[in-house]
Each structure stands twice: as structure tokens, then as C-alpha cells.
Amino acid sequence: MSNLWENTSKEKANFSQPLKSQTTDLLIVGGGFTGCSAALEAAKQGANVILLECANIGFGGSGRNVGLVNAGLWLPPKTIISILGKKQGEHLISALGSAPDLVFSIIEENKIKCDPERNGTLHCAHSENGMEYLIERFEQGQLFEEPLALIDKTETENKIGSAKFMGSLHDPRAGTIHPLAYCRGLARIAKELGAKIYEKAKVSRIRKQNGMWQTYVQDVEIKSKYLLLAMNAYQDLDKAHNIGKFSTVYYSQFATRPLNSNEMSTILPGKEGCWDTATIMSSFRVDDAGRLIIGTMGNSEGFGKYIHLNWANKKLKDLFPFLPDVEFTHRWSGKIAMTRDHIPKIVNFEENALSCFGYSGRGIAPGTLFGKTCASALLTENLSMLPVSAILQYKESFTRQKTTFYEMAAVANNSLKSLRM
Ligand SMILES: Cc1cc2nc3c(=O)[nH]c(=O)nc-3n(C[C@H](O)[C@H](O)[C@H](O)COP(=O)(O)OP(=O)(O)OC[C@H]3O[C@@H](n4cnc5c(N)ncnc54)[C@H](O)[C@@H]3O)c2cc1C
Structure with missing residues (x-):
């Protein structure tokens, strides 16, 4: 893959x-x-x-x-x-x-x-706390004249094709x-x-x-x-x-085959890119050919690769239970440079x-x-x-330890979440 x-x-x-x-x-x-x-x-x-x-x-x-x-x-x-x-x-x-x-x-x-x-894009509330964060984020956006729109649960479900979110924040500047x-x-x-x-x-x-x-x-x-x-x-x-x-964090993605028009009919008809409010966030979008692409923190090529793949399989079914037999055809990961x-x-x-x-x-x-x-x-x-x-220079300490910590946290999170989904 x-x-x-x-x-x-x-x-x-x-x-x-x-x-x-x-x-x-x-x-x-x-x-x-x-x-x-x-x-x-x-x-x-x-x-x-x-x-x-x-x-x-x-x-x-x-x-x-x-x-x-x-x-x-x-x-x-x-x-x-x-x-x-x-x-x-x-x-x-x-x-x-x-x-x-x-x-x-x-x-x-x-x-x-x-x-x-x-x-x-749609920033999606994964919990009540997530929704409170989005309301606060929306209010801050108004102070800076950002053209954000707060969207309720029903409309979010219509836009995504999944009932999993409490609401979302739409940013029309993005894509x-x-x-x-x-x-x-x-x-x-x-x-x-x-x-x-x-x-x-x-x-x-x-x-x-x-x-x-x-x-x-x-x-x-x-x-x-x-x-x-x-x-x-x-x-x-x-x-x-x-x-x-600086430290680095891995992020992995998993893509399905192109979905047929029946399977796609309710999923992201507006093709917005989405991510959620969880601390270890996940993202999802569709590509031009109608593949669903799901991502989260963690290294899909590292020691936790089966845990991350298992998480992705469960996440796909959790978000879109009407796609029981769809599997991933592509899997890859990359490093993100994080500053303190x-x-x-x-x-x-x-x-x-x-x-x-x-x-x-x-x-x-x-x-x-x-x-x-x-x-x-x-x-x-x-x-x-x-x-x-x-600035003239930038050096953080304990970067290797932070990088290892982020991967351990992603592995722990994805195994726990897989059990709960
Ligand atoms: C999995 C993942 C998902 C992400 N999702 C998003 C997203 O949806 N939206 C968003 O805005 N950002 C996202 N990001 C962040 C974004 O991709 C990066 O911030 C961006 O790609 C950084 O671009 P860059 O050109 O600075 O570095 P890079 O694209 O990393 O390019 C650096 C290049 O330097 C080269 N290089 C290194 N050392 C040498 C050398 N000695 N000699 C010659 N060449 C060298 C490397 O080979 C590399 O190609 C994501 C990142 C990852 C990893």
C-alpha cells in the first residue's frame, strides 16, 4: 500500500x-x-x-x-x-x-x-466540549472578521453524511x-x-x-x-x-478505492475537507475520483502500524456504517515539524x-x-x-524525547479508540 x-x-x-x-x-x-x-x-x-x-x-x-x-x-x-x-x-x-x-x-x-x-473546510465537534470550543473559536473569528459559519448537528450530518458530530465550523476561505x-x-x-x-x-x-x-x-x-x-x-x-x-510528529493516511455513485451519494456532497476537535485529531476528505481519505496522528510505517491501520478500519465503519465492506488500498505517512x-x-x-x-x-x-x-x-x-x-536562532531541547512521546500517545490513543468504536 x-x-x-x-x-x-x-x-x-x-x-x-x-x-x-x-x-x-x-x-x-x-x-x-x-x-x-x-x-x-x-x-x-x-x-x-x-x-x-x-x-x-x-x-x-x-x-x-x-x-x-x-x-x-x-x-x-x-x-x-x-x-x-x-x-x-x-x-x-x-x-x-x-x-x-x-x-x-x-x-x-x-x-x-x-x-x-x-x-x-469543516472543523467538526467530536464531543460536547468540542462544540464549546467551536463556539468560542467562532466568536474569536468574529472579532477578526473571519467569515466563519457555525453549523448545527443536523446540517453537519447533511454536509458530511455521518451522524457522528455535534456540529461544525465552516471556513469558506479554505478548500x-x-x-x-x-x-x-x-x-x-x-x-x-x-x-x-x-x-x-x-x-x-x-x-x-x-x-x-x-x-x-x-x-x-x-x-x-x-x-x-x-x-x-x-x-x-x-x-x-x-x-x-524542533520535534516532529507523524501523521498517517488511509485511502479507499473510488466509491461508486451509490456509496458516495450522501458523503461530503460539497467536498469540504474535514478534521475534528479531538486532541489526537483525525481528518477525512474525498479526492477527485471519489476515494475517501482518513487520517490521524501516528506512523503507519512504524512500530504501531497495525494499531493505526486497525483504527482506520474501525473509524471508516464508525463514520460511515453503510460502507461495511470497503477496504483501504493506499496507506502512507509523513513527518510534521512542530515548534513549541x-x-x-x-x-x-x-x-x-x-x-x-x-x-x-x-x-x-x-x-x-x-x-x-x-x-x-x-x-x-x-x-x-x-x-x-x-529571529537569529531557534533551538528546542528534548526534541527526540518529544517525538517519541507523540508517537506513543498516538499508538495508545488509537488502540483505546479502536476498542471503543
Ligand atoms: C501527513 C501530513 C499531513 C499534512 N496535512 C496538511 C494539510 O492538510 N494542510 C496543510 O496546510 N498542511 C499539512 N501538512 C503540513 C505540510 O505538508 C508541511 O508543512 C509542508 O509540506 C512543508 O513544506 P516545506 O516545503 O516547508 O517542506 P517539505 O515539503 O517537507 O520539503 C522539504 C524538502 O527538503 C528536502 N531536503 C531535506 N534535506 C535536504 C538536503 N540536504 N538537500 C536537498 N534537499 C533536502 C526534502 O527531501 C524535502 O523534499 C501535513 C503534513 C503531513 C506530514
Whole structure:
């Protein structure tokens, strides 16, 4: 059972080409949403730009995610302001609130074949407490003029085709995409505009000499004035060059075969992307072909893989009991970069260099925006345009222990929940 997105992407990308030593304006490490969006912006501005990706475009979180193009972070606006302060907090809330517009406009203008559906998302109350949280979240949204709608139990059931939820919060700014196809599409357009993109080009060493960055892929040396590290949870550089230390959380997904029109008739007729209010959350959506995709925290390739698969089988029947015989045909997982306060970071670790990471599970719209603005900020040497103020360094402690703890919690939760469903 493999990654659905790899098997179904309508954007077919091949960026493998021999890499030679050369000089460029901007060098980007990492070919996910952040790196590809940055390459696109730099190429649009007429700069010489090179992107190096150690595996394939979209190999990291960008090719493994749920595909929910959300407006904003997981954190409610008041929490963002309590962490960043009023000015910075409001700036970030507003920038991320309109970030889905950026994503959907890039898709439309460039005809990226990534099955965009902009019918919003539904945050679904899994309990009475969950509903109270949604009411509070709705009220906060009103203070920030977010166009959210609180939906009662009956209407939620009509929208989802499942009676399991107490109600939901609809965000019309959001939507769903095929995430890998979107990422490949960004890279394709960047390349058409002149960006040089290299796959299977693992950066092993970076140093600065005489004001120029020198980035090495084996013995090949790329010199650049500006450097952007966009490796997020998949950063694979030796310790000395890893900018930022944070923990990671696995998230797994399970997809069915395409459901027939009879089976599909009541399930998500509006194709909203959904996730619930549980602490260890689960998500569900349908894809373009009518497959149901269910996800939750945990590593479907790790020691708890049978527990997570068992959870998914039970969850499918719990949500949609009228699908007793449907099985999963695809299963995959990916790593999410979590920061302590769940706010993404931009680190200005040296002059003319930025590193972006820590989207904490919300990287499609934020990654697109952060990549674009980082490229602009570097090329114009004006960091004031960034959506969050750049910091000089970011290091958390006990990250490995936190990562192990999250997986243990997911395994425990999914085995307990499977017993109860
Ligand atoms: C399972 C899952 C579900 C998610 N669901 C959603 C969702 O529904 N909505 C949402 O908004 N966000 C979601 N996210 C988060 C989102 O996918 C990420 O935040 C986003 O993909 C980060 O993009 P990125 O470009 O910064 O990093 P990535 O996409 O991880 O890209 C980093 C790239 O850097 C490359 N790299 C690393 N080291 C090197 C090196 N030394 N040399 C060259 N290249 C290197 C890697 O191979 C990788 O391709 C999800 C994440 C996961 C894992």
C-alpha cells in the first residue's frame, strides 16, 4: 500500500538533470511548497535561482499531506496574539487569512492540474466540549472578521453524511487540493520561468566565504549571494548545518478505492475537507475520483502500524456504517515539524540567509506564502516584509524525547479508540 498522491498526480514532473558547479543569485535547499514557491517568486522577479532537492519534488511533507488549504494556523487568533503581541500577531493572522487566495490564484493562473475544490473546510465537534470550543473559536473569528459559519448537528450530518458530530465550523476561505500535484505544478511553472531545479541533489555542506554562500552537492559547488533553507521536517544535513531544532510528529493516511455513485451519494456532497476537535485529531476528505481519505496522528510505517491501520478500519465503519465492506488500498505517512508554540519560524541565521520551518501541520498556504516572501525579502534585502519577524536562532531541547512521546500517545490513543468504536 503506497502514497495515493504519487499514484494519482496529474502533474508529471521530472527535474533530474546533471548538476555542474555554477554561480547564482539565490540558492534554495528543499523542493516542497516553501522551496518551490520561493523559486517561482525569484524567477518571476527575473533573478537567477537554483533549487536543490535531495529526493524528488514533493518528497517531504508537501507530497504526503491531507491537502487541506487552510486559512490561518491551528491556534485561535487570540492565542497567536498572546504569543506574538498585537502588531505581529494581527499581521500574521491577516497574512495567513488570505494565503488560500494566493494558493488558489496560482493554481488558476497557471492551470496547475491539482483538482482544486474551494468549498471550504469543516472543523467538526467530536464531543460536547468540542462544540464549546467551536463556539468560542467562532466568536474569536468574529472579532477578526473571519467569515466563519457555525453549523448545527443536523446540517453537519447533511454536509458530511455521518451522524457522528455535534456540529461544525465552516471556513469558506479554505478548500482542498491534490498536494503533490500542486507542489510539482509550482516547480513546473518556476522552471518555465527560468528557475533551475535539480532533483536527487543532496546538499551535504554549506559555508560562507568572501560574502558568498558555497553550497556543495558532493564535489559540485554552487555559489550564491542569497541562501534559503526550506527543508522543514525532512531536513537532512549534518548537525552543524541544521538551522533550527524542533520535534516532529507523524501523521498517517488511509485511502479507499473510488466509491461508486451509490456509496458516495450522501458523503461530503460539497467536498469540504474535514478534521475534528479531538486532541489526537483525525481528518477525512474525498479526492477527485471519489476515494475517501482518513487520517490521524501516528506512523503507519512504524512500530504501531497495525494499531493505526486497525483504527482506520474501525473509524471508516464508525463514520460511515453503510460502507461495511470497503477496504483501504493506499496507506502512507509523513513527518510534521512542530515548534513549541506552534508558530512557524523564519531564522535569519547569517546575513543574506533564511531558514523557514515549523508550520506545525499547516503548510500548504503558509508554506506558499513564506516561500514567496522569503525569496522577495532576500532578493530585496528587506526582511520587514516577512509574515513573522525573523529571529537569529531557534533551538528546542528534548526534541527526540518529544517525538517519541507523540508517537506513543498516538499508538495508545488509537488502540483505546479502536476498542471503543
Ligand atoms: C501527513 C501530513 C499531513 C499534512 N496535512 C496538511 C494539510 O492538510 N494542510 C496543510 O496546510 N498542511 C499539512 N501538512 C503540513 C505540510 O505538508 C508541511 O508543512 C509542508 O509540506 C512543508 O513544506 P516545506 O516545503 O516547508 O517542506 P517539505 O515539503 O517537507 O520539503 C522539504 C524538502 O527538503 C528536502 N531536503 C531535506 N534535506 C535536504 C538536503 N540536504 N538537500 C536537498 N534537499 C533536502 C526534502 O527531501 C524535502 O523534499 C501535513 C503534513 C503531513 C506530514
